[in-house]
Amino acid sequence: MSVTVDVTSAVPRVVSLTEADAASVTEIALDLLGVAGGVIDDPEWVAAAREAWDELPIAVRRTVRGFRRDSGPQGTLLLRGLPVGLDTLGDTPMVAGSVQREATVGAAVLAMIASGLGDPAAFRPEKSGALVQDVVPVPGKETFQGNAGSVLLSFHNENAFHEHRPDYVMLLCLRSDHEGIAGLRTACVRQVLGLLSRRSREALSRPEFITEAPPSFGEGNTPVAHAVLTGAYEDPDLRVDFAATQPQTEAGSAALVELGELFEQTATSSALTPGDLAIVDNHVTVHGRTAFTPRYDGRDRWLQRTFSLSSLRRSRASRPGDGYVLVD
Helix, strand or coil: CCCCCCCHHHCCEEEECCHHHHHHHHHHHHHHCCHHHHECCCHHHHHHHHHHHCCCCHHHHHHHHHHHHCCCCCCEEEEECCCCCHHHCCCCCCCCCCECCECCHHHHHHHHHHHHHCEEEEECCCHHHCCCEEECCCCCCCCCCCCCCCCCEEEECCCCCCCCCCCEEEEEEEECCCCCCCCEEEEEHHHHHHHCCHHHHHHHCCCCEEECCCHHHCCCCCCCCECCEECCCCCCEECCECCCEEECCHHHHHHHHHHHHHHHHHCEEECCCCCCEEEEECCCEEEEECCCCCCCCCCCCEEEEEEEECCHHHHHHHCHHHCCEECC
């Protein structure tokens, strides 16, 4: 398939904080560190972060609220200049399943903005249900198609297999890779919709695809056939993981190949630097990562990730005690 694609409108929107706004965010984040003993996953701490959202600079709140209402043609927002506590940052973790349990400036930033988008949430089988998770390279996991790897990470909607997959994926950069070449790759269905052939669009709209859950979610998750494109015809939702979604028909297979090719042609890559927060609309945008070479010297690339659900109520049956962690 050969098409000419204008990718200029596919570049994620970038908003840089002023020094005054960054200082204000720092002050508010620091006030959260001692709440509930500094335990991020304590409901009291999450509640304090939710209230603190209202104290953030109006420019930050207006930008995030606007993105929540309309994520635009890119489905990605990049906030730059946020505080992450660089002066207290330790070595980059190097173990599988690494998470952040103790309150930090970066974790406070993630929790507050997640509250502006909806509510922070996590999945018990994934990273032990921590609300703030480390995205770091792990020795021996280089070729793993997940956050612990360092090879090219294929495009995917986060937890595409799950009924209550995140509405937003937030990635906060604490430390870049040594060479500064690791890029967050994003591609939005809004950019490729008009380029899809009619045959492929029809195939992608039929419930003829299966997305397997990762092994960490156990054997109790029986995959259900689903469509890749659903909802409004002129602005459909997207549900796909190119490493885990399997078409069940020849037409679906051809359509998935075409969609993948178009994503590759329209994709953009953003090299995140400390203080950059990428917010991805998981309804319309897939994300991945370019390859990089970790050194395992304590100074490798380090992102922290938080999910946000815009309507926490929908997943109530999966959250014991009306907490923030989905158990299945």
